[in-house]
Amino acid sequence: MFSRLRLSGPVLALSLALSCTTALPVFAADKPLDKAAVEQIVRDYLLTHPEILLEAMEALEKKQQAEGDKAVAEALKSNRKALEQNAMSPVGGNAKGDVTLVEFFDYNCGYCKRTHPERSAAVKGDGKVRVVYKEFPILAPSSKEAAKAALAANRQGKYEAFHTALMTHEGRLDSDAIRATAKDVGLDLKKLEQDMGDPAIEAEIKANMELAQKLGIRGTPGFVIGDTVVPGAIETEQFIALFNATRAAKKAGG
Known part of the structure; x- marks a missing residue:
């Protein structure tokens, strides 16, 4: 920030x-x-x-x-593709939306959990926002374990269900809680374990760390909406204002 x-x-x-x-x-x-x-x-x-x-x-x-x-x-301009088009980064919201919201988060972050329903309400209410999820586990070893599990869940087509379940989990996460949550959302636990060990998932997390550093994002949550970097939790109305401002800037720029 x-x-x-x-x-x-x-x-x-x-x-x-x-x-x-x-x-x-x-x-x-x-x-x-x-x-x-x-x-x-x-x-x-x-x-x-x-x-x-x-x-x-x-x-x-x-x-x-x-x-x-x-x-x-300058960092936004030179890293736009890595921010918005990285094939390893899970995508939610409206995949064909005219505004992209990039979110950096940690599943053990209280502020991330607090802003999750605010962000979700804004995206749902707008209907034309594409969400790119950037796993940014910086708070605890279990944060990284949860991030790997979430990226592995993406390979089973259940990223957002698992993501939401982890974000709404009360208290700190541990291995048992992560696996119990995975089971609750219907994930194949054996495949999940195998995919969590894939070097490509470790590489995605490392790339997110490097990208956050370039953008000056040092804590969670962190958001990028258009040309705006938001270092911290915000409310539904502020998300909506940023969506509209991004559209207006695109229109003005041709």
Whole structure:
């Protein structure tokens, strides 16, 4: 997710020195200042005008935010196919929808479980949204086990049923809970175990991790809707607004 960075001592000192140079008094060339004198002048100026500290911090934050936004925009552009068209990534919603929602999640994430019904309601209500699921197991070993089981379930055509069952499971997952859930949704457990060991499933999870890092998604849930990266849980109305904004942007772009 995007985050605001706090200035460290050296960076702040450098920023202030660069910001203050034009405001310092001009001295005659025949009276060079030593280091201690310069430091005293800077100190006195900052004590007299402390508001410059806030101005410097705000300017740096804006610059960092702009640089971060530009990097994410470039990452979205260069990784669009991996985001939306990876054959290994399960797809739900309307497969022919005019808007694609990409979701990064962890089955042990409370926020993912909280936003699941919100997202589901928005997708169902809209009717024209394609959903791409990106398994992003970062919270516990059982998260990765659940992710592998979900991708294996996709090979039996029951990904969304299994996904929903795991998302609505109360409490932390363990091996027994994962297999009990698989049995409840009618999965062939023997085939599931075999497919979970396929290197291709491990590769899909690794690719999702790398993709999330490029997009600045460091927690769950994370969503990509059009050209917007949403780092965190949102509600039904916000999903709907983003669907409509994405359509409007496509229409405006021709």
